[in-house]
Amino acid sequence: MVTSTGAGLSTRLRELRRAQRLSAARSAGSTRELVVVAFAVGATVLIGIAVLVALTLLTSDGGMTGLTAAVGAVWLAAHQVPVTVSEVTVGVLPLLPTIGIVAAVARVTARAASRRSRSDVTAVVLAAVAGPLVITVIALALVMDGSTVVTVGVPNVAVALGATIAVHGIGAGVGVLWARRSDPSAPRLREVLGAAPWAPTALRGAAIGLLALLSAGGLLVVGRLLWRWDALGDLVATGHGVVGGIGLTVLSILYLPNAIVGAAAVLVGAAAHVGPAGGDLFAATPGSLPPLPILAVVPTGAATLAPVVLVLTAVAAVVTAVRTPFRGLLPALRLAAAIGGLMAIAMVVLTWLAGGTLGEMGTAGATIPAAGLFTFGWWFLIGVVVALVRVALPSTRRELRRHAWDEDAVDDRDDETDAWDGQPDDLPADLPQDSPQIPADDSPTVDIDPDDAPRRAPAALVFADHDRDDDPWDDARRDDRWDDHRR
DSSP states (O other): OHHHHHHHHHHHHHHHHHHHHHHHHHHHHHHHHHHHHHHHHHHHHHHHHHHHHHHHHHHTTOOSTTHHHHHHHHHHHHTTOOEEETTEEEOOOOSHHHHHHHHHHHHHHHHHHTTSOGGGHHHHHHHHHHHHHHHHHHHHHHHHHHTTTSOBOOOOHHHHHHHHHHHHHHHHHHHHHHHTTTOTTSOOHHHHHTOOTTHHHHHHHHHHHHHHHHHHHHHHHHHHHHHTHHHHHHHHHTTOSHHHHHHHHHHHHHTHHHHHHHHHHHHHTOOEEETTEEEOSSOEEOOOOOSOGGGGGSOSSOOTTGGGGHHHHHHHHHHHHHTSOOOOHHHHHHHHHHHHHHHHHHHHHHHHHHOEEBGGGOEEEEOHHHHHHHHHHHHHHHHHHHHHHHHHSHHHHHHHHHHHHHHHHHHHHHHHHHHHHSOOSOOOTTSOTTSOOOOOOOSOOOOOOGGGSOOOOOHHHHHOOOOGGGOHHHHHHHHHHHHHHHO
């Protein structure tokens, strides 16, 4: 007995030590994963920036002076923090690196959040934001230290920290939402925000419309670059050599999302400009431009067929309206207004991010209020027209009637169920309301002798937990079956 107790105690001690080792390993793995979430993306981006800056300085025969300050400034520029060089502030910063950082943070955060409980998601989001904040503080220190050697201005610290939090916070939020999209226990975002039931449909329609509008802007940019191929080649040649041409081409690719946003604003009717040069689809103002190949898309004169490209805007709006579910005229009008409003907000934010100050040339970008207002007008008006056309179609009317009939049938079934759930109203006055009605039985009554009444087994034998081999009732049943078989 003592040996058995000692063996059981040793077994429990081994299990306890094994559980402690597993807990320690899990905690260490969790800590390593949080470190990866905090610094993986930031360290990768910082190393890439350092390599690119070093190559640029070596190929320009400028030496390695100011390398650290340039690395810190480029890190801040990748987070949309305005950079000042030689007392010239550049606020029009390329969007492609920022989009890449957001996508990378979302991917890393989604991978970490998918393996954790809901209570640990907050730690993942905080780690994804805290690590880049540390790198931003280091970058600010590098710029401050290098400002005594090179002419690089120190940006606003609050703006730098806020931009870092915004970029990595958006990426972490997107990653968490993507990781929890199929979790049945996770609360819906609409329920958390207290939004209307049709809000997800409006948000989905706005995403489709924004994607369609930006795709149309991309087609316009590509078409303009092909149309002005000679001017594009002349701007690439201003690099004075193969290395300079490659550098200008890479810089133009980094500014490609900015050009697409500007083209989308022009498609809805707003005006875009780069310094003094620019215009809209109906007029253009010539002017001097920086030697950047992507700026070949800027119009230098009014084109006769330019308003024809408004067809792209109409097609994008029609695609959005057609892909929106139709549940009647009033819901369609409400969805059209909601989609137009969400798209207007998105275009205002994108236009603001894609533009900014351009040093001594003034500003660059599209007219922000016009971009938002005209986007709402396009998508709301076309949504109303498509809704009216749908109402006039016989097939749509039949579908709406069938849907109404289905809902009426469901309501009728619910009413019948509710009626059966309640108590009948025609109960006798002397019968309690919670007593069931038992119909009278007209069959004759038969008196049964108590000795002939069927006997039941004792309750202890029926419900007791005993061995079937010791059950006398089982033995009796087996004997009866054997007698029947012999007969």
